Amino acid sequence: MIETDRYAYYPGCCAKASAKEYDATTRLVCQALGIELVELENWVCCGASSAHSVDKLLGITLPAQELQSAARLNLDLVASCSLCFSRLKIAAHELKNENIRNQVSEILNEKIPANPRNGVKHLLQVLESHMDKIPLKKPLKDLKVACYYGCLLGRPKEIAEFEDEENPQVMDKIISRLGGEPVEWGFKAECCGGSHIFTRQDIVLKLSHRLLYQAKQAGADCLAVVCPVCHSNLDAMQKSIDAEYKDKVDLPALYITQLIGLAAGLPVKKLMFDKLFVDPIPLLRRKGLV
Amino acid sequence: MIEIIRNKAKEWLEKNEDGCVIGYERASDGMTARPVFIYEPHMMGKLIFDETCVHNLSKYLLNRRGTRTAVVVKPCDSRGINLLINEHQLDRDSIYIIGVVCPGMKESHFGRIEDHPLSKCRRCLHHTPAVYDVLVGEPQPETASHDYSDVARIEGMSLQERNAFWKEQFGRCIRCYGCRQICIGCYCQECFVDELDPLWVGIRSCPEDNWIWNIGRAFHLSARCISCGECERVCPVGIPLMLANRKLEKESADLFDFEPGMDAATAPPFATFIKEETLEKVE
């Protein structure tokens, strides 16, 4: 029997750098919801963006290690980053193939089980299942939130096993639970440009701008995000976007965990809003949330 | 208790002069019981009921189709009546059922009554008749769950052991067909075993033909056997026929969630089906 309030936690590299606030608030919120996160021991890169595009086997072997250490704990593995999640899921899927399984087993020189008892979850799924435990201290009253899931979370459908890949609902449910207003918009699951930020900035600027623009069109006060990479594109790049498109977006992009923390009345200081490039404080103050 | 049976039977027979009461009387050995057919109310004194009344009297109802009959039945026998009604053999209204709460029957051997109950009674679930017009005795709670330890023992054997076991058992069969004659479920005009063309079963008593006969008999009773144990009781060579019947009983309970004779209405497994069922056991 796999436990449902104890999970193996794979923070992913961003957690130690660009997304400290995501990692911190994730741990904070989970604690508040009575979810125990057991951080994997000496975890390594999930292979996102680079590994799998140069070497398929490497792209599977890296996440396979995380899967193994989670299996040893006999816990479901939870990732907070959509790229990590995607890599882990794909690896788990590929490892169903005996041939590949043997190759990887050989590399790691340990037997990889044909059908492991534990699975891979995205933080969102864990949060959803514990949604009703959220102590509602400070409802996000009339805060209009555009929930942004990103393109990887639900795709490919068969492998991600997440939800409707075109129009997911989990985060919207959570926002409503927090007393906020999820806005209906068509870009929940569109691409932000992802890791192209390193190579083709123009693409990222174009796609991210469209996202932000659409969110505003839909009347959102802010974005709720569940992926460090999407986040840096949507938050850190806003200045460049404004410059590129002669626009004044000014749309705070918060991590879902920060919003939950806020509603749950956790100390604002601990939610590390100061780490964000687009300062949400004015908005939150306007809404009387800080 | 016996007085109640006698009075009820008497009352009924007085109301139905043309009727007949089928019950038990003391056999000539003075200790065991035997069936008795009573046509005059004043003969009711003959009736007895005790743990020697092993026979399943409801079988006799088949010979009295269309006439009015009262019958004394134990719980297992009563299920037989349900079976026959379900199979359109009996008309409920023409039967008067005197159901007796069963204390469990004792084995009797050569004029000696064993003090331990019959094996079928040791494993019996239902101590109160499933159908009756008058109930004699206090209704008893059902035994909670089946005891299939006997079946499990065979299931536990290796294939070879099972094969050998049954070869030995069926090998002893002398094809007297006593099991068939006594069985309430066996009322065909002509049994498949007696048919010569097509010849389902060779007429000589050899291992192969005994094998198919015994399988055929048991399978024709699948989801129909009401475990009155009469077949086993009358088998002159002591083949554990109930051991075969009970396997089928167990399986049809697992597969079709069906227990024969508990009521007269429910459609038996082979009369119906569930589209969605998979019968995983079919593998």
Added chain:
Amino acid sequence: MARVGVFICHCGTNISGAMDITRVVEAARKMPMVVTASDNKYTCSEPGQASVRQAIADNKLNRVVIAACSPRMHEPTFRKAVAAAGLNPYLLEIANIREQCSWVHAHDRKKATDKAIELVKIAVAKVIRHEPLYPREVPVTKRALVIGGGITGIQAALDIANAGHEVVLLEQEPTIGGRMAQLDKTFPTLDCSACILTPKMVDVANHPNIRLITYAEIKEVRGFVGNFKVEIMQKARKVDHTKCTGCGTCWQKCPEKSPSEFDLGLGNRPSIYIPFAQAVPAKPVIDTDHCRYIKYLQWVADGEQGKKPPECRICEKICPTGSIAWDQEPQTITEEFGAVVVATGFQVYDHRHYEEYGGGAYPDVISGMQLERLMNASGPTGGEIIRPSDGAHPKTVAFVCCVGSRDQAKGRTYCSKVCCMYTAKHAIMLKEHDPHVQCYIFYIDVRAGGKDFEEFYLRALDDAGAIYIKGRPSKIYQDGKKMIVLVEHALMGRPIEVAADLVVLATGMEPRTGADRLAQKLNISYNTYHFLVEAHPKLRPVETQTDGIFVAGACVGPRDIPESVAQGSAAAAKVVGLFSRDALVTDPVTSVVNRDRCIGCLLCIAVCPYKAIDCETTRDKRVVAVVNESLCKGCGLCVGACRPKAVDLRGFTSQQILEEVNSLWS
């Protein structure tokens, strides 16, 4: 005493190539009751058959075994041959030594030969036990039921009726006309749909041989070819059509409006209504889900819970003929027919399944059928093409092909066939309506197979100047007043965006909801999409596995109007052919009860899928089963269930099957 002749076919080299025929012949000669065995290059050929006939005469054969191809191939052929020689055609047995031997064991000559010998052995064992069988004749009720009042059903009904037979045309909606009635123009001729359809609708209404039953559904179908008994459920119209004159006062006055199904929600209709102006019959029904008074009655029935609906009853007050019948209930009509034509047609794929295109959330993303209504002079906008959102006239219109077709992700792999052409039609029509319109058409392939179709497509391309872009749009979203279509231009190999005022999704065809349930009632099969399955896709396109039941039109698969009409006529021809006979011969392979053995447990009645078994009381007061041989289809379920072996199946008796098994070890 059986005298068996065995005839082994070489089938050219198909059989002889894989086995030692002479050995098979030798072995056959030694089999019990075999008086002659011979081989032949092609037994099915005329000389081959002649030799069989000759052998029967020369050797006074009374049983024949032919070892050749599958009985499913030539059994009928050889039965004729045997009959020609004066034998009962059912005294024949076929040993399948081609499909089930030479063709599958070609790798091992010895084994193939051994098996062939045993297959012959089995056949001989069985044929010895064959009894002569005699087909029975059953009368034909020369009256046809046509299910579905679309163009296909209308065509079938008219053709049958014109051949002089009675027809009942059944339609589940309040009017006949079907999808074609909703169309504006038809490709590739661009003639007005209503102008060619409505006259036929009127013909149906006026035809002396046709009885029209609208607003009704099939409840149950019993019986068999030539003798179907059908229970029809007439839904409650709440209007007495015997009194109603269709004057129209009621539907003009009715205050309770709701979205019109016929206009696909683009317009409203009253709660007592006829779907459209030329509806046949032109008499209204009351929509019990919306009618105020019905709601009121419901409210009363529910113990007056909640808000009290108005006791409207306006239609009743103003109806000059007093036709409103609140107490009218659904009623069951039972009719007898000799044949049934199923023409239930299609429905338009619901584009709400396409979340990436807004899932129906954007008012300016509409289906092709909705555009038809917008273009139609009698449509909700009187033929003025405007955007549903703000009533503006669209200048750029984007069309997306293959919505709900050729899309694995949406579980729809098939091509709906008509969308390419109707999209071309839309482009042409839009241009005609407004020369300033620019159409963009996103396609996977343009499929223009059909008379004048390619030319029509070119016309959209050249005359209407539609811009065809190869690629399936990945997303459609709103940007201010514009709808933005994202798509990879497959020929340029890069993503492009098109901003349109209106997006039209060329939604595909799918069978009517409930097609599967109907098929079950009729005992005919359907595929995974619930399209009905024809007896043979090429050679028996309008017949089904069940004799006397025919299928036509879009309920079988995507069809355009000409094909549907052709199929309607084809089905009609089959029906008329059937009706040209006064009696039908039925397959003598049926169950038969041995009354002496039967113990009347009636298990057989419980298992029979065709309700073909009943029971009766014998002179000696025993209840026994009896088989209705006209209903019996010869499945043998009852035989497999019968403990006393009282039921048996002609042509597949227990005796025969046991002999077949025995022969393998004798």
Added chain:
Amino acid sequence: MELTYEPRIVGFLCNWCSYAGADLAGTSRTNYPANIRIIRVPCSGRVDPLFIVKAFQLGADGVLVAGCHPGDCHYSDGNYHTRRRVGLLRPFLDYLGLDKARLRLEWVSASEGKRFSEVVLSFTDTLIKMGPRSS
């Protein structure tokens, strides 16, 4: 036991799906072991459980009952009844010492010629692995 043991399989095939499937295997020339002897019945529901027992009594090493896939029966219900009959007979024979692997119930449609040959192949293999019936 002789070196090349050739199991004897009796196959009861329903005329509409499985027998047609077997024919298709032929028309598409897919080879399969020659160990099966096919007996054609209108519907798998025609198969009296005693036929199966009889075949085993006579010495069949395996019995295959094949019909249309559930829901596809030409007679609408036949295979559902077959499923129940064989479903009960199988564990019973096993109980009596006849390995239930020797009795197979398979659904083979008219379009599954390939599948039919695979069924026969795997069944034959299983039986060869099991060796002759202990008597």
